[in-house]
Amino acid sequence: MSLSLLIVLHELGHFIPARLFKIRVEKFYLFFDVKYSLFKKKIGDTVYGIGWLPLGGYVKISGMIDESMDKEQMAQEPKEWEFRSKPAWQRLIIMLGGVFVNVVVGFFIYIMLFYANGSNKATGTDYKYGFGMPPVLEEIGFEQGDQVLLVNGDTLNIAQNLVNRMVFRDIETVTVLRNGNPVEITIPEDIGSRVFQADIMGPLEPRFPFEVSEVTPGTLADSIGLQPGMTIVEMAGYPIAYNSDYTYAINHKVTDSLPFEIKYQDKNGVVESKTIDFKNNKERILGFRKKPTAEYLTTTEVDYSFAESVSVGISHGYWTMHDYVVQFKYVFTAKGAGQLGGFGTIAKLYPDTWDWTKFWERTAWISFVLAIMNILPIPALDGGHVTFLLYEMITGRKPGDKFLEKAQIIGIVILLGLMLYANGNDLFKALFG
Structure with a gap:
């Protein structure tokens, strides 16, 4: 729906100035009408329609070399109402x-x-327990639980978006609050590439102490006896105090093909230990929901x-x-x-x-x-x-029609290739994950 709306508005951006300059617009189409139109109606000199091929839209402007490749029209003498005459x-x-x-x-x-x-603001100290930090940020000086205060000396209104800033903007320093003290971290120039390659493009994970709130029947969590109210205290030798510790252990301490130990504690303080693996569970899902046991975030509406x-x-x-x-x-x-x-x-x-x-x-x-x-x-x-x-x-020199025609064909081939590649990626991910 939104894409169709934007395509129509985009084409209006061509249509309106063309008409203001008294240029004839032969077609105004949403989608492409290769051999067939779902709908069309001629009003004045323009045919308005909807094509069957949903790959965009177009306006066909008289006297212009475009995707219509109308060579017959271009072979005739230019008319005063044509694009090329202006x-x-x-x-x-x-x-x-x-x-x-x-x-x-x-x-x-x-x-x-x-x-x-x-909008909502949530600056560093609004995240009571700070953030869980991925290894690529630990490597440059961040620690688990850091509260992000300043980026290049300015407050980050949504502190959770630090990683996004690192990937897309020039950042020299980040100041964090660590154990009640401000600490300035110097950011290397290649941090964007390092973060991108580590595939951690999303927001930082706010930390909070948690307990198991719900267990899905038939899952690993169910099979080892996890129950609502229990807390996980260790995974693969990594201590778990916060939700982000669990995420860190799952992503960086566990190997799919190797068994590992998980320790959990019931409401009476009794700790149990089980050995499990993710051999048949490539998504590394245990099958339970986490429930925060304390308020961990304060947001301010603006x-x-x-x-x-x-x-x-x-x-x-x-x-x-x-x-x-x-x-x-x-x-x-x-x-x-x-x-x-x-x-x-x-x-x-x-x-x-x-x-x-x-x-x-x-x-x-x-x-x-x-x-x-x-x-x-x-x-x-x-x-x-x-x-x-x-x-x-x-230069004062107009490119020749033959050159423009060949360039148009090359451009169409490039675009079709990119479109096939991009949608092929979607198909591959849908089939194979």
Whole structure:
């Protein structure tokens, strides 16, 4: 739904300036109508329709070399209502229109979300027991239970997002509260790559003491006798005091093929020990739920006036785009290429149950993604057309139609290849995990 909405808005970004410059638009389509349309209606000079192939959308502008590859039209003498007859600056505005609309839509959604919902803050000391730290952060000086106070001297409003900051932004120092004392940690320049390769891109795990609250029948937890109210005290020789200790042991102390010892304690203080393994349980799931035994997090709700929402929304949108652009340096690695996803990945961005806030948050993010992807200087994308137009405006020489046709074909092949690869990754993950 949101993708279709954004595609229509993107194409309107091309359609409106084209019409303002008195250029004829022959088609306005959601999805592609290869040989067939699900719906179409001609109004004036334009056929509006919905195609059957859900790979985007397009507007067919008269006198323009695009995905329609209309060579017959291009072989005729240029007409005054055609794209190619207009000055380069008008053609540039038309080609930038879709990206411009996607950027504006993204900013607008974020501004309205902050105005309607405000935001929540949870700084370092709001996490009473600090965070569980993965080994890659321990290696550079972090310790279990550190409370994140400052990043480059500034407060991090959501301290849990430290890892995200490390991957996408330049961080020199992080100040943590450790045993009541501030400690400054110097961050190495390559921390982003190290975190990415360690596959810990998500938020830090807040720590809290816990007990077993529910055991799923037929699971490992059930088979060894875990019951509600019990506490786990040790796994694979690693002491467990907090939920993050359990996560650490599961991820870094246990080997799938080797048996290990788990110790747990009942309400009377009696400790039992059992030996188990994950030979037939590659996801390393014991089968119980954790219940915090103490309050561990305090959040502060922040409301914004409309003027404040504009400032906060623009700032949030800017950094959203910044982080997405920065992630391209990780895409061109073996691990990054394996994480490229298609429509299946997009679908997973949305929660299973309907949530308007989540819907609009994801829609704003995808709008920025569409803008950035479309401005890439790849023939067949808006960015490819923009590149050729800038060349024309700088040199005064217009690329020949034959060159543009070949470039368009190459661009289409590249895009189809990327699309097949990304959706193939989704299919592979769905089949083999």
